[in-house]
Amino acid sequence: MNRFDYSRAASVAEAVAAAARPGAAYLAAGTNLLDLMKGAVVTPGHLVDITRLPGLDRIEPSGDGGVRIGALVRNSDLAHDRDFARAYPAVAEALLSGASAQLRNAATVGGNLMQRTRCPYFYDTASPCNKRTPGAGCAAIGGATRLHAVAGWSEHCIATHPSDFCVPLAALDAIVEIEGPGGARTVPLADFHLLPGDTPERESVLAPGELIVALRLPPEAAGFSAHARYLKVRDRTSYAFAVVSAAAMLRLDGGRIADGRLALGGLALKPWRVKAAEAALMGRAPGPEVFKEAAEAALAEAKPSGEANAFKVELARRIVVRALTLAAAGTPERLPALPASPFAASSFAPGAAHG
């Protein structure tokens, strides 16, 4: 690990002031940052410890009838918060399908949004990477691309965003609260992460020194609680990043879909909300044909970034159908033993019957 200066901030204002130094980075749990520093993938000269900032570890009602989640709330605390999990079950399921229990006990809500891609070429400092060194080139392109992007990629970067949590958040119109040198502002989560384009080194809309202080879910987000699932295909049953994942949520009224939400993970460098697929669901009776139409719409613009990842497009279609089928069947009373797993025993009956 590189040498760095360390300071502990006692207030948001103090943190923002300390982070104005060039080369500064915020440190919360550090579960991703310290891992990257150990590999010399990132080398910040100054860590500003924000773990003691007061008031950022609360889950509380927001003024408008939604919920506000402080940036320092731990993943496990949020997933196991009874009221939160009841109102936003797909968010809880996504959180519990990510990482390990030890990491979820440490990792924070804000840190989850800020985690970096797990592209192996980004991690390998011997490989050129436009994220690490703008203009250096991308070793992933033409390399081992089985897990790389099939949407939103560019000729400069084909990495994916690794978060599970962000996928249902994008579907639920989450809002990111930010404070920084220029004051406070909010950004929709859907606009928070940037696609690579010509500047893959820019990963979010955060300006230097800006700090995530909270996430908000709007009041209508709780309206999907009866029919909300997160489904995640991974290379091993637990403790693995998504190959492809989907958050599917329905609001049913008189046997018809009054509102539907769908977002995909593992496809792109940001959580992939698919509004065209949501539109295909509106007003329809839930069923296999409708869900297949939604899946076609969701992947209509998908494009493999390498031969080895072409399978992800069809896999994603099938996961969309199955996630919608599971959502229509209803949120389970208790989360399955293997959260988000397509192999969970309880998932098979309604979900496996796709063509």
Place this chain on the structure above:
Amino acid sequence: MSIPLRLTVNGEPRDLILEDPRVTLLDALRERLHLTGSKKGCDRGQCGACTVLVDGRRINACLALAVSLDGAEITTIEGLAARDGGLHPVQAAFIAHDGFQCGFCTPGQIMSAVGLIREGQAGDDPERIREGMSGNLCRCGAYAGILEAVRDASSDMQREEAA
């Protein structure tokens, strides 16, 4: 840069002066406090051999800066047995069920199991225990014995709490 730090480790207050903020909790425990029960396997949060309890919650000690945990209460494998040497129920269960072979991952497995049982999410459901223990790798493949040990200890500890 010298940084004073106080940790309560296995019930004892321990004062440290770090000359460098790069010291992880794991290195502070092993290299400064000579508590070498917590193991350094991958050192990247992937294997779980370094699992300890921080303020009662299991975390990977290799992915936390010691300086960031100033004031915290740490429990390591060395702090689990009773003062008279009587084994913790999870330790006893690992012996009873052959929950290890080479033993390198065992302190992390046991600390993780103690954390899992405290979290109260798994009960004695084998699938929930496997899922809850997925952050601890065992290269000898003693998982069958580990699962039985955790189930057994979980039931024992619940009975004790009820009594």
